[in-house]
Amino acid sequence: MAEIAGRQRRKRHREQNRVSGYLFTAPYALVFLVFILVPVLLAVALSFTNFNAIQFPRLVGFLNYITLLTSDEVFMQHVLPNTVVYAVVVGIGGYILSFLLAWLLCNLTRGVRTVLALIIYSPSLTAGVAMTVLWKVIFSGDQTGLLNSWLLSLNVIDEPIEWLVNTNYLLPIVIIIGLWSSMGIGFLAMIAGIANSDESLYEAGAIDGISNRFQEMIYITIPQMKPQMLFAAVMAVVNAFQNGAVSAMLTGNPSPGYAAQLIVNHIEDYGFLRYEMGYAATVSVALLLIVQIFSRAANRLLTEKD
Amino acid sequence: MAYKGRHINPQRFERGQIKILLILLPLTLFMALPIVFIINHAFKPMDELFAFPPTFFVRNPTLENFTKLIKFSRSAGIPLTRYLFNSLVVTILTVGLSLFLTTCAAFAFSKIKFRGRALMLQINQIAIMFVATAVLIPRYLVISKLGLIDTVLGHVLPLVAMPVALFLVKQFVDQVPDSLIEAAHLDGASDMKVYWHIVLPVIKPAIATAMVLVFQQVWTNMETSNYFTNDESMKTLTFYMNTLVSTSNGVAGQGVSAAASLIMFVPNLILFIICQNAVMNTMASSGIK
Numbered sequence: 001m002a003e004i005a006g007r008q009r010r011k012r013h014r015e016q017n018r019v020s021g022y023l024f025t026a027p028y029a030l031v032f033l034v035f036i037l038v039p040v041l042l043a044v045a046l047s048f049t050n051f052n053a054i055q056f057p058r059l060v061g062f063l064n065y066i067t068l069l070t071s072d073e074v075f076m077q078h079v080l081p082n083t084v085v086y087a088v089v090v091g092i093g094g095y096i097l098s099f100l101l102a103w104l105l106c107n108l109t110r111g112v113r114t115v116l117a118l119i120i121y122s123p124s125l126t127a128g129v130a131m132t133v134l135w136k137v138i139f140s141g142d143q144t145g146l147l148n149s150w151l152l153s154l155n156v157i158d159e160p161i162e163w164l165v166n167t168n169y170l171l172p173i174v175i176i177i178g179l180w181s182s183m184g185i186g187f188l189a190m191i192a193g194i195a196n197s198d199e200s201l202y203e204a205g206a207i208d209g210i211s212n213r214f215q216e217m218i219y220i221t222i223p224q225m226k227p228q229m230l231f232a233a234v235m236a237v238v239n240a241f242q243n244g245a246v247s248a249m250l251t252g253n254p255s256p257g258y259a260a261q262l263i264v265n266h267i268e269d270y271g272f273l274r275y276e277m278g279y280a281a282t283v284s285v286a287l288l289l290i291v292q293i294f295s296r297a298a299n300r301l302l303t304e305k306d
Numbered sequence: 307m308a309y310k311g312r313h314i315n316p317q318r319f320e321r322g323q324i325k326i327l328l329i330l331l332p333l334t335l336f337m338a339l340p341i342v343f344i345i346n347h348a349f350k351p352m353d354e355l356f357a358f359p360p361t362f363f364v365r366n367p368t369l370e371n372f373t374k375l376i377k378f379s380r381s382a383g384i385p386l387t388r389y390l391f392n393s394l395v396v397t398i399l400t401v402g403l404s405l406f407l408t409t410c411a412a413f414a415f416s417k418i419k420f421r422g423r424a425l426m427l428q429i430n431q432i433a434i435m436f437v438a439t440a441v442l443i444p445r446y447l448v449i450s451k452l453g454l455i456d457t458v459l460g461h462v463l464p465l466v467a468m469p470v471a472l473f474l475v476k477q478f479v480d481q482v483p484d485s486l487i488e489a490a491h492l493d494g495a496s497d498m499k500v501y502w503h504i505v506l507p508v509i510k511p512a513i514a515t516a517m518v519l520v521f522q523q524v525w526t527n528m529e530t531s532n533y534f535t536n537d538e539s540m541k542t543l544t545f546y547m548n549t550l551v552s553t554s555n556g557v558a559g560q561g562v563s564a565a566a567s568l569i570m571f572v573p574n575l576i577l578f579i580i581c582q583n584a585v586m587n588t589m590a591s592s593g594i595k
Contacts, residue, residue, distance in 0.1 A: 020497040021420030028411035029426065032467040034448060036433055042444035101333070106314050107326045116330060118582065119338045125522065125574040126341070126567075133551050133563035134344045137360075146343075149359045180337065185470075185519070185589070192589035195315055202314060221314070231592050234434060235470075242437040264439050271443050284440040291435045 040288065046281035053275050064282035075283070078258035079266045082171055083241070086262055087294070089175050091240030094182035095233060101183065102190035103217055117191055124184035132249040139163035139173060139250075164251055167259035174247045174260045182239055186232030193228030194221055226302065233298040241291050244268070263287050344571075347564035348372075355561050371561035375569075378550065378562065384539055386546070393525070393543035396461040400524040401517055404466045408475055408516055409509070413501045415472075416479035417487055427476070433469040442533060449534050456537040461530040465523050471516040477591045478512035479505060514584035521577055526570060544570060 047064055049057035068075060101120060105113045138146045141162035148160040163169050197220070205220045222229065244264030247255055253265050253273070261269075263283065271280030316323065347355075349367035379386035414420070415427055438445075445464060454460035482505060490500050506513070531545035547566040550559070578585070 018418075018420040021414045021418035021423065024410045024414035024418065024497070024501070025426065028407040028467060028472065031407060031463060032430070032433070032469075034452075035445065035464045036436055036467055036469075037429075038448055039441040039444035040436070042447060043441045046444060101330070104326050104330050107316065108323055108330075109316055109319055112327075114582070116334050118579065119334050121578070122341060122575055123337055125578065126571055131340070131344065131567050131571070133560060133567055134340055134347070137347065137560060137564075138340070138343070144358060144360050146360050146362070153359065180340070183337070188585060189589040189592045192586050192592070195586075196590045197314060199315065228589070228592060238435050238437065242439060244439070264437075267440060267442075277443050280443060284443075287437060287440045288435075291437060292432070295435050 043281045043284045043288075046278055047285045049278040049281075051276075051278040051281075053277055057278060060278070064279050067279065068282055068286065074254075074258055074261070075266060079261050079263055082258075082261055083263045085171065086175055086178060086243075087237075087240040090178040090182055090243070091236050091294075094179055094239070095186070095236040097179070098183050098187040098232065098236075099190050099229070102187060102194055103221065105191055106194040107213075113191075113195075117188075120183050121187060123181040124187075126181055132246070135173075135177060135246070135250055136164075141165060165256060167257040170247075170251055170255055170260035174250070174262075177246050178240075178243055182236070184235065184239065186235035186239075189228040189231050189235075190225070193225030197221055197224040230299060230302050233302060234295050237291060237295045237298060241287060241294075263290075341571075344564050344567055347561065348568045350561055350564075352561070371565040372569075374562050375550065375565050379546065386543075388539055389541065389543040389546040392458075392461075392540060395458060396530075396542055397521065397524050399458065400462045400465050401520050403462065404468060404471065404520045405513060405516055407466060408468070408472050409506065409513060410501065411472055412475040412479050412509075412512075413505050415476050417482070417484070417500075417505070418497065430469045430472055434473055436469060438464075438529070442529065446533050454534065456535055456540050458540075460534040461524075461527075461542065464530060464534070465520070465527060468516075468520055468523065471519050474519075474588055474592055475509065475512045475516050478509050478588055481591060482508055511584035511587040514581040515588040518578055518581050518585055522574055525574060 046057060048059060048061060050060045050063075051057035105117055105120075108116070140146070140148065141160060141164060143149060143152065143160050145160065145163070147163065148157070151157045152160065161169070163173060201220050201224065202216065205216060210216050210219060242264060244262040247253075247260040247262055248265050248268070251260055253261075254269055255261050255265070264287070267280050267283045267287065270276045270283065343362060346362065346364040348371055349369070350361075350364045351366055351368045351370055354361055354365060376386050379389070415423060449455060449460055449464065454463065486504060487500055490504055495503070526544055527542075528544055528548055531541040535541050535545075547570050550566045551563040
């Protein structure tokens with residue numbers, strides 16, 4: 001008898017739980033649905049239409065996708081290569097750099113580590129456009145530009161370089177700024193992951209014949225912090241693909257000769273400058289897919305090493 | 307010399323750390339330079355802004371640029387205080403609402419069993435990779451359909467759901483022992499009571515982290531002012547500061563722009579410094595398993 005009563009009570013409890021689960025998640029789910037999921041689905045829907053923001057969208061099937069893949073020369077010759085280069089350097093490069101920096105920091109005492117970590121992290125707080133003026137002053141094209149003035153006084157160059165006009169320098173500048181501000185939350189996760197690794201394993205490793213810091217890093221530190229490595233990887237991928245504001249603010253949209261045009265700028269170019277919103281939505285869908293694919297790949301790569 | 311191992315988390319300064327410092331210090335300096343420069347630039351008087359060759363450090367610091375910034379706004383018709391007020395209201399509402407919804411959802415996802423939970427979590431996990439600028443247009447359509455253009459909610463609601471914040475808080479709630487919650491249930495506590503009296507107090511570090519993240523999003527956000535707001539008096543401080551930065555191209559405007567950049571940057575930095583212990587604590591449990 002007692003057992004049956006107990007089971008009933010437990011069952012009731014479980015059912016009661018079920019309802020409250022929905023109640024607790026409903027507000028978040030609602031906002032998520034309206035402002036994230038619905039816009040994504042709308043973007044997918046719009047990507048099959050021709051839409052100029054005034055008339056009702058007209059269905060065009062896969063036309064936009066075909067255009068994107070076959071006849072958008074700007075996309076294929078400039079935007080895609082730029083985005084790939086940017087993503088490789090800022091995404092992958094930034095990821096490796098953030099791990100190395102985090103690892104170096106964890107070899108220091110707590111106080112020093114905290115101060116240095118804060119300094120390295122703080123550029124990521126400037127993400128976006130807030131610091132545009134800074135870059136404009138540093139990369140100004142005449143002798144009053146800080147970088148030009150330094151290089152001139154060191155006799156590295158004879159005359160000022162037009163950093164923000166010369167198409168050879170635009171993408172590297174945008175990439176350097178991207179790297180500079182990429183030590184964000186993923187970097188913090190790495191520090192926490194390394195700092196909280198099990199110390200007894202390090203002693204055991206030393207006994208088992210690990211003979212230097214590098215081996216220690218590969219065989220002991222990294223396997224222990226895989227979850228943080230994954231989290232940081234996802235953050236790196238997102239960071240690598242969603243930036244574009246800096247390029248637009250420094251060089252305009254489109255940038256001279258499309259030299260620093262990234263995929264996000266391409267979306268804005270079509271959506272808000274040309275009002276070809278159907279096509280812009282197609283590029284958006286492509287971007288969301290690329291981000292998905294890359295983080296899946298990162299996921300696989302990092303979990304396979306087990 | 308045999309390798310001793312265990313260099314992570316040293317308690318004291320040892321000679322081996324000098325090597326590390328020699329690598330790290332130049333890098334840190336490189337990272338810090340732009341920010342040191344903008345701080346100096348913001349306090350430069352006119353003649354130093356015009357100085358040739360250009361100077362890095364300020365010699366005679368002045369508040370001129372900051373007072374000019376206020377004067378600019380007076381001549382523009384809408385007082386700076388209005389933008390500041392908008393920004394404060396929007397930021398407080400967004401952060402407050404977001405924290406409440408996020409912690410509620412994280413509690414349910416972690417500690418309450420219900421059908422669809424795994425699927426919802428997975429969708430949220432995928433949405434961490436959501437790139438907001440990619441769906442600006444459909445977002446605009448949704449917001450205008452809901453009649454939120456030119457309203458405070460038009461600034462607030464799009465930024466309330468932040469998948470990465472939910473993810474981090476949920477990972478943290480996972481560490482609250484189930485036995486603690488079961489014991490409370492046996493004592494007759496409702497889910498609401500468990501959430502409020504047991505879960506919330508122990509997940510403070512995660513809440514602080516979510517606060518830092520949401521604050522960063524909303525404080526520097528330009529999209530909501532640029533695209534979801536037509537009425538000038540409903541736009542935020544970030545928007546105003548940014549128009550200053552983008553319209554003042556001359557050298558004279560540089561100082562004002564630098565001051566504006568600094569004003570937008572400093573609150574972010576201060577909040578992070580206050581919460582940094584909690585953030586690091588949360589990050590330790592941030593892993594994707």
